[in-house]
Amino acid sequence: MTAKVKHSELRQLVCSQLQILLAQGNLEGAKALLLPVQPVDIAEAIEGLSESMQAIAFRLLGKAEAIEVYEYLDSTVQQTLIEDFRRQEVLDIVDKMSPDDRVRLFDELPAKVVRRLLAQLSPKEREATALLLGYEEDTAGRIMTPEYISLKENLTVTQTLERIRTLANASEIVYYLYVTDSSRHLKGIVSLRDLVLSDPNKSLEEIMTQDLVSVSTDTDREEVARLIQRYDLLALPVVDREQRLVGVVTIDDTMDILEEEATEDIYALGGVQAGDNYFQTNLLTVARKRVVWLFVLLITNTVTGTIIRSQEDILQQVVILAAFIPLLTGTGGNVGAQSSTVVIRGLNTEAMNNLGPGPIIFREALAGVLLGAILGIVATIWAFWLQSDWFVAITIGVSLVAIALLASVAGSALPFLFRHFGLDPALMSAPFITTAVDVLGVLIYFNIARLVLGL
């Protein structure tokens, strides 16, 4: 695979070719097609097939490859294949998956199927899986792999190299070796790089890194990912309450976690609850996940509507005021969204670690006034041109400045407030900012109108 063609185009070609070959019943051709293809791409191609074809394509793979491909498959396809295969075939694959991938699969399967599969795993794999399943979701314990290499500190580099040659096939990752004492307490880390570059006669104790970063089993997975990213690590050791090494979280999981967290933030800002797999869930679930947020806004809007209704006396005298309501609340909402977007992203990526809420809110308030003033001048001129009434025009302009200030303060302050109470700023801020800006914005508008127009 080289660079001239985009990789994504090559992958699409594999998908469509596989469909054609299977439809023709050309199994040998399909096998040959998949031979040079990477496991993750084979998984994608199989996902694109019809359900009955998926099992046929999957059977074309060699045993070792089948396991790798299976790990990359979407959970719904994994389930379909489980139901489709005879028991022993499934068991072989599930037994050979790495424990952390197996736990991810079990999280998606019905409890009955999980119990049946668990009971039939080999004792060693069953124990490893049950251990991981015992930790809470979204913690380091749940996402770690219990497969790592731990060694004693008195081994030399040469002895270590000999030792891992016999061990390593069993282990998922060998880029770090963990040095532990007799009761499994973590003493240090030796990277494969250090091992290869060191004098062969030195002991592990002499070459290991001791000021190491570790997390406990109940550390939140997002914190785990942020630490791996921050310290440029390839893996992070996980220890239990007694500081004994129990597992390792690797960098490939980290990237997926950070991507999922970014998606959650983006969904929250867009008013969608995150679901694991949008295209596999049915429409009623999708509607349920969105309707809550829409109801919140509906209620907000009815409050705004009630306020507008209570001002019927003004509106009947100066009907044109109604025409500017969308402009004012709309602009306010957007100024607030800008401030909260910047603050929420800053809090979630830890980019605002050094700063307290004070300077940030002050800064956003200034930005709000500045933006309100620029837009206010334009809106005033436009309103005058439309209506030839300076009083109406000035009402619009002044209201816009006040609303922009209110919006930027609400947009930057609420995320801090929610974080302070342990709530996800991305999830909680949006409805409140909208409410504050809409309701207070309309009140401000009508009061300024009464004042300026002398009603």
Next chain:
Amino acid sequence: MTAKVKHSELRQLVCSQLQILLAQGNLEGAKALLLPVQPVDIAEAIEGLSESMQAIAFRLLGKAEAIEVYEYLDSTVQQTLIEDFRRQEVLDIVDKMSPDDRVRLFDELPAKVVRRLLAQLSPKEREATALLLGYEEDTAGRIMTPEYISLKENLTVTQTLERIRTLANASEIVYYLYVTDSSRHLKGIVSLRDLVLSDPNKSLEEIMTQDLVSVSTDTDREEVARLIQRYDLLALPVVDREQRLVGVVTIDDTMDILEEEATEDIYALGGVQAGDNYFQTNLLTVARKRVVWLFVLLITNTVTGTIIRSQEDILQQVVILAAFIPLLTGTGGNVGAQSSTVVIRGLNTEAMNNLGPGPIIFREALAGVLLGAILGIVATIWAFWLQSDWFVAITIGVSLVAIALLASVAGSALPFLFRHFGLDPALMSAPFITTAVDVLGVLIYFNIARLVLGL
């Protein structure tokens, strides 16, 4: 550093302690404080100091550590330090930075300073830097490091281990070794893991992986990051037009790239243009980056306002209709935002690779009708309770369904349309969805009102 205290709290402690010690003039104490601290955390602590203190704190570091810390510092602090130091001290640090980090620094510095620094680098480093600076921004060429280990295929494992022991200190990454022919064409890759686990007498040719993934120097950095993520790689080789190996992109850069891309998406959805460092740019720049989007919305809203104004005859007869405008356009905007959020994120993370626009838009349209129906029933009941007028209530309910349908179709179709024309869906869709929903929504509303109320 262990798990009981949150790492972020420990880091804040280091920051505040450093400030206190430096204010007391206790340089030895500050030095002792920083001794066990990781370079990235030292960089953060220095960033939190006043400008005059930053230089003092930085001078406390040993030479090797200073280079590492310098690479992690924010670009504005890097610049401050450059201006503050005497020339030779700076040159030493800049000369020892790895070429890709140096290029990132040069990207931020004024051209005059870059020229001066370039001229004084050692010839080898100057050449490496000039090469990278020659590639376009945001391409693989610009972010790769030209430091990697390339070897000939006839070397044995033992010979290779001996060779890299003498070479590796110069290289940033040794987790992959690259096998090339005499004209530097990439033939295969050997991971350090394979090397350590293989029979010492085998040749590299026998153990290397040949179906490898590579990119060219002009591949977009986001594509590079996605490939590393997709294939679970630690590094990705970069080749020139003649397929010769010229550099390597490593996974630590990848995580930062994906995070920056996610921030760009989030900012685009929030109506903010991405800037590299929000808190270092001045307020006018911030305002300029936000005002464009607000102007687009202002114009949209004036169009909506004009339409409302043209319906003055209806509004004067049934003033209550004005009270429901925010509810209808607001809900429409939110339904549209939900659809576009899901589609834009799906396109940008390549999660929607397998599906064409057809089924997705159809699905979103169904979701829109469903959501519109649920909300429409509630809004109808509420409107009747408020006004005791079935005609007005039905107008509101029917309009809500129609507007939700329109919004979900616009929200899901526009991102595809913009991508088709090579525009960033996240950046371009929002203004158009808002416009479509606001303008068409109000038109739909008043026309349904005329029909139902017989005006």
